[in-house]
Amino acid sequence: MSEPFSSSTTGRASSGSESPSQPVSPDQISELLKGVAAKDRSAFATLYEATAPKLLGTIIRILNNRGWAEEVVHDTYIKIWRKADQFDATKASAITWMVTIARNGAIDELRKQPASRKAPEDELNQLASKEPNAQSQVENQQTVNRLNLCLEELEKDRRDMVRLAYLNGWSRADLATHFDQPVNTVKTWLHRALKQLKGCLTP
Amino acid sequence: MTDRDDLDMLAAEFVLGTLDARERAAVAVRRQSEPDLDEMITAWERRLSALADEVTPVTPDPELYQQIEQHIDALETRLAGADTDSHDKSNVVSLHKRLRRWQWSTALASAAAMVLVAVLIFQPAPEQRPQSFVAVFQQNDQQPAFMLSVDLNNRQMQIRPVTAEPMQGKSYQMWIKADSLGPNPRSLGVLSDNFELERAALHDYDPELLKEATFGISVEPEGGSPTGQPTGPAIHGYLYPVADEAPGPSH
Numbered sequence: 001m002s003e004p005f006s007s008s009t010t011g012r013a014s015s016g017s018e019s020p021s022q023p024v025s026p027d028q029i030s031e032l033l034k035g036v037a038a039k040d041r042s043a044f045a046t047l048y049e050a051t052a053p054k055l056l057g058t059i060i061r062i063l064n065n066r067g068w069a070e071e072v073v074h075d076t077y078i079k080i081w082r083k084a085d086q087f088d089a090t091k092a093s094a095i096t097w098m099v100t101i102a103r104n105g106a107i108d109e110l111r112k113q114p115a116s117r118k119a120p121e122d123e124l125n126q127l128a129s130k131e132p133n134a135q136s137q138v139e140n141q142q143t144v145n146r147l148n149l150c151l152e153e154l155e156k157d158r159r160d161m162v163r164l165a166y167l168n169g170w171s172r173a174d175l176a177t178h179f180d181q182p183v184n185t186v187k188t189w190l191h192r193a194l195k196q197l198k199g200c201l202t203p
Numbered sequence: 204m205t206d207r208d209d210l211d212m213l214a215a216e217f218v219l220g221t222l223d224a225r226e227r228a229a230v231a232v233r234r235q236s237e238p239d240l241d242e243m244i245t246a247w248e249r250r251l252s253a254l255a256d257e258v259t260p261v262t263p264d265p266e267l268y269q270q271i272e273q274h275i276d277a278l279e280t281r282l283a284g285a286d287t288d289s290h291d292k293s294n295v296v297s298l299h300k301r302l303r304r305w306q307w308s309t310a311l312a313s314a315a316a317m318v319l320v321a322v323l324i325f326q327p328a329p330e331q332r333p334q335s336f337v338a339v340f341q342q343n344d345q346q347p348a349f350m351l352s353v354d355l356n357n358r359q360m361q362i363r364p365v366t367a368e369p370m371q372g373k374s375y376q377m378w379i380k381a382d383s384l385g386p387n388p389r390s391l392g393v394l395s396d397n398f399e400l401e402r403a404a405l406h407d408y409d410p411e412l413l414k415e416a417t418f419g420i421s422v423e424p425e426g427g428s429p430t431g432q433p434t435g436p437a438i439h440g441y442l443y444p445v446a447d448e449a450p451g452p453s454h
Binding site: 039041044045048052053054056057058060061062066068070071073074075077078081082091092093096099100103107108109111112113143144146147148162163165166167169170171172173175190191194195197198201 | 212224248264267
């Protein structure tokens with residue numbers, strides 16, 4: 001368990017147990033979030049059960065440390081409890097809204113005390129071995145396919161940069177070190193990649 | 204490149220996560236007052252969200268949900284306390300129920316030998332109705348080792364030992380942890396032989412922060428933790444409001 005005051009004995013994250021992902025539809029998650037906004041504790045419990053593995057998986061991948069990641073999950077669900085009434089279904093899907101809170105929390109933590117990237121090769125292998133989830137949890141399959149198509153159009157290095165940043169929390173400096181480029185070049189490449197993605201995704 | 208393009212790239216990198224801590228904090232503040240920037244950020248969140256789809260889910264430990272529930276209990280009880288006109292006994296009754304659940308879950312949660320602490324916060328409400336908070340951390344159904352009372356107005360705290368005794372070659376160290384203080388607990392100081400802390404120990408902390416914070420006491424080598432972080436067995440908890448005729452912790 002993650003105790004705020006426990007001595008820091010948490011090691012690097014193991015991949016942890018994988019959840020048999022409960023298929024909960026985006027609409028159901030949205031409904032549950034409405035319940036949470038009305039301070040319905042049982043809706044909160046169901047929402048947690050349906051989404052916590054996704055959020056923990058997202059955060060662990062960024063922080064690489066299970067104990068630390070569980071603390072961020074804790075903070076994330078407290079924020080979800082407090083801010084559920086601010087969720088606007090016209091702007092984002094419920095799960096995207098939650099993943100955003102989780103990612104922001106994890107990246108803020110990481111930037112405050114950057115852990116050195118001990119095993120960038122592992123993280124790169126992780127990128128290579130991605131498996132499409134049978135049950136898309138975050139977005140509908142069409143959206144996923146479309147983004148993947150657009151990513152495929154990027155040069156490989158730039159595609160890897162975008163994914164390492166978004167999924168693994170790599171900073172410009174991390175990317176500069178790994179790709180052996182000045183930070184400003186990384187920034188330029190990222191901007192080009194992002195603009196190209198935006199153009200490709202714009203109908 | 205136009206200013207608007209620059210702003211869009213700032214939003215994109217904020218969402219991508221590649222900005223450094225200072226830039227991230229600056230963007231987080233700016234978006235509150237710049238609807239354009241806020242909209243660009245939301246648009247990028249939507250554009251890139253499908254990337255999160257390839258993350259492998261990891262099931263959290265069951266204890267994590269219990270901790271979150273306890274935290275929410277504390278938040279909600281505090282709100283209820285603030286809204287209620289008459290601080291009647293019902294507050295006390297529900298508090299006692301919670302105490303029992305806490306004792307049980309804390310005992311389950313850790314096999315380490317732990318010291319016990321009770322935290323009491325006395326806070327005058329706007330209409331001068333004293334409002335107090337209590338959190339009891341208990342292990343093995345023993346008496347609490349400490350009670351801590353905090354006066355939020357002048358940020359003074361008082362530690363009263365209940366069953367705790369000075370330990371040969373060991374010191375008790377007090378910690379505070381809150382979202383806004385970052386991921387690690389901060390030391391409030393090492394308790395003296397008379398179980399006292401410096402009077403200024405809480406001066407750097409806003410009363411609002413103190414209400415949200417988690418307090419803890421750990422057992423450390425004599426003189427305090429050598430690392431700046433808790434190294435020995437520690438306990439922690441959140442604060443619960445009680446009626447102003449604050450009962451002592453039961454048992």
